[in-house]
Amino acid sequence: MxxxxxxxxxxxxxxxxxxxxxxxxxxxxEPVTRERAVRLAVELADAGGIESVSMRKLATELSITPMxxxxxxKSKDDILDGMLDVVYSEMDAPQLxxxxxxxxxERARSTRAVLARHPWAISLDAxxxxxxxxxxxxxxxxxxxxxxxxxxxxxxxxxSLLDSYVQGxxxxxTTLPLDASGDIGAATEDIMAQxxxxxxxxxxxxxxxxxxxLQPGYAYGNEFEFGLGLILDGIENAHREEVESADxxxxxxxxxx
Amino acid sequence: MxxxxxxxxxxxxxxxxxxxxxxxxxxxxEPVTRERAVRLAVELADAGGIESVSMRKLATELSITPMxxxxxxKSKDDILDGMLDVVYSEMDAPQLxxxxxxxxxERARSTRAVLARHPWAISLDAxxxxxxxxxxxxxxxxxxxxxxxxxxxxxxxxxSLLDSYVQGxxxxxTTLPLDASGDIGAATEDIMAQxxxxxxxxxxxxxxxxxxxLQPGYAYGNEFEFGLGLILDGIENAHREEVESADxxxxxxxxxx
DNA sequence: CCAATCAACCATACACCGTATGGTTGATCA
DNA sequence: TGATCAACCATACGGTGTATGGTTGATTGG
Numbered sequence: 001m002x003x004x005x006x007x008x009x010x011x012x013x014x015x016x017x018x019x020x021x022x023x024x025x026x027x028x029x030e031p032v033t034r035e036r037a038v039r040l041a042v043e044l045a046d047a048g049g050i051e052s053v054s055m056r057k058l059a060t061e062l063s064i065t066p067m068x069x070x071x072x073x074k075s076k077d078d079i080l081d082g083m084l085d086v087v088y089s090e091m092d093a094p095q096l097x098x099x100x101x102x103x104x105x106e107r108a109r110s111t112r113a114v115l116a117r118h119p120w121a122i123s124l125d126a127x128x129x130x131x132x133x134x135x136x137x138x139x140x141x142x143x144x145x146x147x148x149x150x151x152x153x154x155x156x157x158x159x160s161l162l163d164s165y166v167q168g169x170x171x172x173x174t175t176l177p178l179d180a181s182g183d184i185g186a187a188t189e190d191i192m193a194q195x196x197x198x199x200x201x202x203x204x205x206x207x208x209x210x211x212x213x214l215q216p217g218y219a220y221g222n223e224f225e226f227g228l229g230l231i232l233d234g235i236e237n238a239h240r241e242e243v244e245s246a247d248x249x250x251x252x253x254x255x256x257x
Numbered sequence: 258m259x260x261x262x263x264x265x266x267x268x269x270x271x272x273x274x275x276x277x278x279x280x281x282x283x284x285x286x287e288p289v290t291r292e293r294a295v296r297l298a299v300e301l302a303d304a305g306g307i308e309s310v311s312m313r314k315l316a317t318e319l320s321i322t323p324m325x326x327x328x329x330x331k332s333k334d335d336i337l338d339g340m341l342d343v344v345y346s347e348m349d350a351p352q353l354x355x356x357x358x359x360x361x362x363e364r365a366r367s368t369r370a371v372l373a374r375h376p377w378a379i380s381l382d383a384x385x386x387x388x389x390x391x392x393x394x395x396x397x398x399x400x401x402x403x404x405x406x407x408x409x410x411x412x413x414x415x416x417s418l419l420d421s422y423v424q425g426x427x428x429x430x431t432t433l434p435l436d437a438s439g440d441i442g443a444a445t446e447d448i449m450a451q452x453x454x455x456x457x458x459x460x461x462x463x464x465x466x467x468x469x470x471l472q473p474g475y476a477y478g479n480e481f482e483f484g485l486g487l488i489l490d491g492i493e494n495a496h497r498e499e500v501e502s503a504d505x506x507x508x509x510x511x512x513x514x
Numbered sequence: 515c516c517a518a519t520c521a522a523c524c525a526t527a528c529a530c531c532g533t534a535t536g537g538t539t540g541a542t543c544a
Numbered sequence: 545t546g547a548t549c550a551a552c553c554a555t556a557c558g559g560t561g562t563a564t565g566g567t568t569g570a571t572t573g574g
Contacts, residue, residue: 032522055561067562068523076561123380126432135459142461152469160429160477161422161484168425172417175383202392204399212409220417227418227488230495234487289551312532324533325552333532 032062034072038082042118045083050120053079080124085131087121090114093140100148101232104158107141108166108228115170122171154242158235165231169224176220289319291329295339299375302340307377310336337381342388344378347371350397357405358489361415364398365423365485372427379428411499415492422488426481433477 030036040061044053055076059066073079092110094103115122130138138159145155199206212218287293297318301310312333316323330336349367351360372379387395395416402412456463469475 054559056559064522065524067525070562071522123383126380126428128432132458135455135462139459139462142465146461152465155465156469157480157483160426160480161487164425164429164484165418165422166425167428168421168423169417171383171424171428172421175385198392201389202396204403205392205396208399208409208412212413223414223417226414227421230418230491231484231488234491238487311530313530321551322553324554327533328551 032064032068032072034078034082037062037069037073038079038086041079042083042086045120046118050123053083081127081129081131084121084124084127085133087114087118087124088131088137089133090117091137093137094144096140096143096147098144100144100150101236103144104141104162104232104235105228108162111166112170112173112224115167116173119170119174122167122174125167148239149243150239151242154238157238161231161235165227169227173220173224289321289325289329291335291339294319294326294330295336295343298336299340299343302377303375307380310340334384338384338386338388341378341381341384342390344371344375344381345388345394346390347374348394350394351401353397353400353404355401357401357407358493360401361398361419361489361492362485365419368423369427369430369481372424373430376427376431379424379431382424405496406500407496408499411495414495418488418492422484426484430477430481 037058041053041058044057044061055069056066058079059069062069091114092106094107141159142155145158146152150158198209213220294315298310298315301314301318312326313323315336316326319326348371349363351364398416399412402415403409407415455466470477
């Protein structure tokens with residue numbers, strides 16, 4: 001229930017070079033840290049999915065025993081929290097002073113790209129203990145929208161909408177059997193085999209598969225920009241309406257005074 | 258790799274009443290089925306989250322041993338697939354002939370409501386082996402949009418956008434610490450305690466928390482309708498443009514011929 | 515210089531998990 | 545009456561997270 005793990009020696013204060021041997025050791029095997037453990041966990045997850053991150057595997061990779069890991073880390077959940085914050089830190093945070101629409105566009109694209117690189121992070125996203133990178137990212141986003149004149153409620157609307165969409169899209173994207181190029185590829189034959197069965201029970205699905213999804217040029221990833229543009233247009237409208245009604249109020253005030 | 262588990266005696270063909278005792282037994286303990294196991298798994302997950310669904314617990318609840326469960330079910334993944342399809346079967350499928358916009362509106366609301374009732378289903382959603390209920394739902398949705406005159410590409414755009422949003426929103430919603438009434442409630446004090454720390458490092462976040470999220474009337478769930486309406490407006494625009502350009506082509510054709 | 519401290523690591527053990535393998539029943543039916 | 549087979553079971557293996565209670569060996573204050 002302590003609010004922070006007592007990670008102890010967080011910075012590697014060098015052991016004052018007691019002996020040449022000690023120096024050699026410190027040089028070869030870099031010290032174990034929460035940060036290093038988390039970084040390694042991210043690598044493991046990237047390579048083999050989230051279920052291949054275990055305390056035992058992590059410990060082995062760090063050349064210590066499983067229980068020694070608990071000196072640096074509070075629990076496995078602590079590691080998962082750290083992993084998610086690493087992912088957020090890879091996203092481009094909006095720059096203060098940027099034009100809001102391009103800032104949101106780039107934020108969305110960057111988020112999607114990072115989540116595509118670390119698909120396991122999407123399921124971790126439900127986790128409720130944001131790290132500093134996560135909070136900083138949110139803070140910067142709010143800042144840009146506020147600077148553009150958005151009211152707080154509209155900021156809430158816009159961020160809920162954008163974040164829901166991006167996160168949901170990233171999730172859908174991982175569900176589909178995509179090859180590296182982004183189109184359907186290898187899974188096509190499997191699907192074609194089921195085509196006949198589907199045509200009977202699910203004619204619309206079958207037609208959509210045949211005439212759209214399985215077509216050579218189609219790549220699900222391209223759907224992202226359509227939705228994103230549409231959403232930004234809608235937010236832009238809402239923002240304009242908000243500004244106009246405020247202007248109208250001011251004008252009314254002025255003519256009344 | 259068999260495409261269906263050999264579920265064997267799926268219907269409970271009654272054992273021709275060999276003895277009164279046998280009849281009593283059949284009456285008291287209803288037969289174990291894949292379907293029953295899946296239903297029970299759903300109940301377990303509703304009560305204690307997805308991690309409280311284990312083969313051993315399930316078996317105990319069914320009054321059999323863990324390994325006996327494998328007679329009715331191929332694997333645990335098989336059960337998870339079944340659970341997801343149960344969830345989809347609880348959603349209102351769009352009625353053929355319905356007006357597209359209200360059909361999509363209701364589909365989105367129904368989906369959100371069902372996912373809120375079974376939060377564990379959101380993480381299962383990434384699973385790639387849709388059951389019949391899932392496929393039927395998709396098929397009906399495509400059908401409604403096609404009937405309204407949507408081109409296949411626009412159907413793809415619309416569904417990607419709507420499904421991403423709804424799923425993403427459902428996910429965000431489970432992340433937040435909500436009480437039954439839907440507003441922030443119990444977690445407020447915890448958050449307030451961190452307020453001061455936040456105000457320094459994350460001023461915009463702190464302001465948003467103070468002036469919007471922690472305000473008495475605020476409930477995150479209300480953000481849903483804003484985004485949904487905005488998205489449907491955007492799709493409606495795209496649809497109108499598509500129809501208009503088609504009309505123009507026809508007119509041009511007619512005047513040319 | 516020596517004793518105390520303490521960061522860092524370790525061994526053992528427990529209670530879970532999914533499932534491979536290979537039985538054992540008891541009713542049904544040719 | 546003997547074979548079949550749906551349904552269930554016992555044992556075991558290799559994994560998981562982590563509670564408990566050591567053991568080191570370098571750093572320090574007295």
